[in-house]
Amino acid sequence: MTLRHYLSFLSAAFLIMAMYIAGNAVGFFVEPITAELGFTRSAFSLYISLSTLTGVFVLPLFGQFLPKFGAKRLLAGGGIWVSLGFVWLAFATRLWQFYLGGIFLGLFMMPITMFLAILLVNNWFTAKKGLMMGLLNASGGLAGAIVSMIMPTFLDNFGWRMGYFLIAGLFALLTVPNSLFLLVENPGTVGLTAYGEELSVQTENNEPIHDLSISYEDAKKMKPFYVLFTGIFLSAFGGGMMQHLPAHFSGMNFTSAQVGTLFSLVMAGMIIANISVGAINDKIDSTITITVVVVCMVIALFFLATTRSFMTLSIVMFILAFGLGGPAVLTPLVVSEVFGIGDYPRIWSILGMAPSIGMSISGPLWGAVYDVTGSYAIGMYAMMGLAIIYGICYLFALKKGPLKQPLNVTGI
Structure with missing residues (x-):
């Protein structure tokens, strides 16, 4: 490097x-x-x-x-x-x-x-x-x-x-x-290549797989494009929940210091989680990494909805950090893995809309859940289901993505 x-x-x-x-x-x-x-x-x-x-x-x-x-x-x-x-x-x-x-x-x-x-x-x-x-x-x-x-x-x-x-x-x-x-x-403008380019897997035509890409016009005609958009959109609902965590903890009669400690733990945990998820994804298949992130999210949501123990929640915050931080790291990686990087700016300009839309919608929805029920628990149970659904969307895009299909790869 x-x-x-x-x-x-x-x-x-x-x-x-x-x-x-x-x-x-x-x-x-x-x-x-x-x-x-x-x-x-x-x-x-x-x-x-x-x-x-x-x-x-x-x-x-x-x-x-x-x-x-x-x-x-x-x-x-x-x-x-x-x-x-x-x-x-x-x-x-x-x-x-x-x-x-x-x-x-x-x-x-x-x-x-x-x-x-x-x-x-x-x-x-x-x-x-x-x-x-x-x-x-x-x-x-x-x-x-x-x-x-x-x-x-x-x-x-x-x-x-x-x-x-x-x-x-x-x-x-x-x-x-x-x-x-x-x-x-682009590294090519200064006479360089992307780090690791020389290690790319070679195709039958002796071209690096890194160079195989789907155009934006073709991508938007494919089912994985829309399934992945849906998954990214749903994954952002966890970010909407983050806006309400302090209020959730305050409702448990924790002191201001305890609420601040729990929120600090999840923020610190997300720094560790971001680095760890990225490193793990480099070593292990993306499908396994996504599965681990979803499992962490489901476990954390269950305990958030059911426990009032400060000590238990202190541990849960680190698990939650992997569930919340994982999609932010994995999403751009999955998009490039599914569609390549040749037309990445145009493809990401559409798929990158999904998390912002999800955040804009989910924040008020979490507030509405509390206003109607007097608790965030029902929303957390629902989010467990949404986490599983967005995980399935990511896995579908990875498995059915155009670069995973032999006929598409040879035809590019």
């Missing part, structure tokens, strides 16, 4: 850090802004949903524009654009201004962070791709955890308007210089 490979991973890691910093920080602004400006929390929080949904619908367009404009230009322009969006929020005083700011942020935030980061790992690594994807998510989680510790004190001392300026500065720092000095979209 050359220095350029390490720098390309660092470039991707900075992008994920920018996304996690912006994403984790916004929750700390809800209380001070609503208290000062008199908005209801539900009305104010809508700007976050607008940002997410805008990103979902822009992502396919970004996949189309990427070949035309190039990653460097899009990252530089998008980094400045998003940073100015946070500056706009720092001066906002009315709800419509926050809503407009949310839409403004959504146009570029997701495409230039997670989308480009995953694309870089896929382009630069063939061997150890799972480990690098795990490290990528872990670096974002670490950055999010650090900003979560700093932001409350910063807001207390300097106010929420300066808090938005801080996020704007950090986002610009992690994106704009990155586009100028670090980011290289």
Whole structure:
């Protein structure tokens, strides 16, 4: 592995850090802004949903524009654009201004962070791709955890308007210089190949299997494409549950310190899980890795729904971390394994919409479960079934994917 490979991973890691910093920080602004400006929390929080949904619908367009404009230009322009969006929020005083700011942020935030980061790992690594994807998510989680510790004190001392300026500065720092000095979209442009390319399995035509890919036009006609989209969508419902875990634990009459400890354990566990799942996936078949992740999710959900023991839940949090963190690492790997990377940007621009849609829908649904039943338990039992279903969807796509079929492989 050359220095350029390490720098390309660092470039991707900075992008994920920018996304996690912006994403984790916004929750700390809800209380001070609503208290000062008199908005209801539900009305104010809508700007976050607008940002997410805008990103979902822009992502396919970004996949189309990427070949035309190039990653460097899009990252530089998008980094400045998003940073100015946070500056706009720092001066906002009315709800419509926050809503407009949310839409403004959504146009570029997701495409230039997670989308480009995953694309870089896929382009630069063939061997150890799972480990690098795990490290990528872990670096974002670490950055999010650090900003979560700093932001409350910063807001207390300097106010929420300066808090938005801080996020704007950090986002610009992690994106704009990155586009100028670090980011290289494809190794071929600097005379290199993806790490592990020479180890790729050879076909009858002596072409590396890594180069065998399905076009976007062909992929969207195939059943595995839609089955995998469904599985990715359902896997994001676990992320919606994460938003409600503190409230779930508080309802068990745990102290604030105990609630914070349990939530910290699952966050710390996800850093370990991201790296472990990626490394395990490199050594073992993807189908086994996905099965392990689903089993961890089902076990954790069962205990979350049935136990009120702090000690038991402390252990369960680490199991839950594998169930929640696994899909984030495995999904991009499965997409590239099923369809190849030749037309990956366009394919991922569609499949990458699924987790954001799932998160947007599942958060309110978990709240509705509690409002109707007075407990999250029924939702957790239902999520056990959904976990099994999304696991089946992933396994179906891996088994029936076009690159797994001999006739398709020889015909590409």
